[in-house]
Amino acid sequence: MSSGIAELRDSGIMIQLAYQAMLKMDLDVAAIVKRLGITPELISDRNARTPHAAQPVFWQVLEDESGDADIGLHLGEHLPAYQGQVLQYLFLSSPTFGDGLNRSLNYQRLLSDASQSSLGHEGDEIYIRVGTATDLTSSLRHLSECMVLGLIQFFQHVTDNAFRPSRIHFSHQKPSSDAEHQRIFQCPVIFEAAEVRIYFDQSLMAQPSSHAEPELLQLHEKLASEHVAKLERQDIVSKVYKVFGEMLETGQVSLDDVAARLEIKPRTLRTRLTEAGTNFNQLLANYRCNLAKRLLAGTDESIDEIVYLTGFSEPSTFYRAFKRWTEQTPVEYRNQRKSSQ
Incomplete structure (x- = not known):
């Protein structure tokens, strides 16, 4: 790899949402923040970008400090809704959930430089492949579980709670107990799959948006394009x-x-x-x-x-x-x- 390759970075909003979730969970946030070297400026800067390569350290510190073997699941369960960002506006102003989903995939770099998620089709189901340019999504159990929960929560938010996953695929090994997975996802969860995927009924693609607005959609797509160009x-x-x-x-x-x-x-x-x-x-x-x-x-x-x-x-x-x-x-x-x- 040549020295000209840019370092992959994640949106600072990811750290900010995780920080709020940690507070909700009553974790020792001060100790976690100190170990990670997270500054107050980073927590408040919505335009910040953090190194994607720091994800393994982030999750190891969280597991160490929390003593929670399911910390990715539980952090994802407590994540605040992803709001006030251009991708949310793009979804809401699109005519349907499917249209918003397809549009947002064009701008997924706003969440992470490493993001390479895509859509697929199997029978009567659509699936979202949750992937990155690195192998961290598949190798880091906590990261993949938290990401999947964050996406499901966001999809429920933009569809007025109509979105329901039909099954979830994870590529990591099955834990000794998957009771928490069953409780939280409330759908079949498959482990040691080839890819991390969220399946849902294809009828949801036609789910209309109650906030659809063609003129705003143009504005939001232009704004998303400008943000990507800036990156x-x-x-x-x-x-x-x-x-x-x-x-x-x-x-x-x-x-x-x-x-x-x-x-x-x-x-x-x-x-x-x-x-x-x-x-x-x-x-x-x-x-x-x-x-x-x-x-x-x-x-x-x-x-x-x-x-x-x-x-x-x-x-x-x-x-x-x-x-x-x-x-x-x-x-x-x-x-x-x-x-x-």
């Missing part, structure tokens, strides 16, 4: 950050160096960063600043080592830059962070 423009930022991580320790990193690593022309890189609302120097400064903060607050690395790791040639240059970024010296920042932990 695509941001891809270049993720790619550049990835290259920074690979090259920074070698010394000064230039736009020409990064463009060469991405196999594009420097002029093209400059243009695409402008379209994403940023520029090379700003990205490099942001990356160095965030890296320096993480190293100062979370490690015992010496200042000299942090100077090297952040790509500065001289400690004095690093000190001036850090003071400009934070209005603190590196030592002041480290001491403040250590005393607050």
Whole structure:
């Protein structure tokens, strides 16, 4: 895989919904949030995107802290309805549930860069294949169970509770007891299937939306397209950050160096960063600043080592830059962070 591949990220709304579910379940949210490094800013930022690769850590921490072997099921059971987002509006303004479902699949990247869900047909049933570009959906039991419950709950919400799954397929092994699955899903649940699927009667595709509005549908589809286009423009930022991580320790990193690593022309890189609302120097400064903060607050690395790791040639240059970024010296920042932990 080349270094130009952008890191797959999930919508921040996923963390926010999970956070609300954890509060409902009376879990030790403070301990979970601390272990995961989730900041108050992330919880409140509806435009945030989180690394998809962090899912295994997220679910392991939740299982450890809750002691619940069915934490994915129970978190999914307590998830608030997915509301106030463009995909919800797209569903509601579509003439039927089936039309909204087909339209939303075109914009599933709004939920996750990794999402690759699709529709299939078997006899009198339609199924939704719940899949991703990674194998995490099939390999992480908690993730797949929570995702399926979240989707069912959302479908019930947009169909005024008419949606009912006829059966569920999971690809993970059957747990020692599936009593909770039977209680929560209230339909046959199949384990060790080839794919994660939600089956339902095909008649539901024609279920009319009580909020259907052609003019609003056009507006919502335009809005969804703009959101996806914005994410695509941001891809270049993720790619550049990835290259920074690979090259920074070698010394000064230039736009020409990064463009060469991405196999594009420097002029093209400059243009695409402008379209994403940023520029090379700003990205490099942001990356160095965030890296320096993480190293100062979370490690015992010496200042000299942090100077090297952040790509500065001289400690004095690093000190001036850090003071400009934070209005603190590196030592002041480290001491403040250590005393607050």
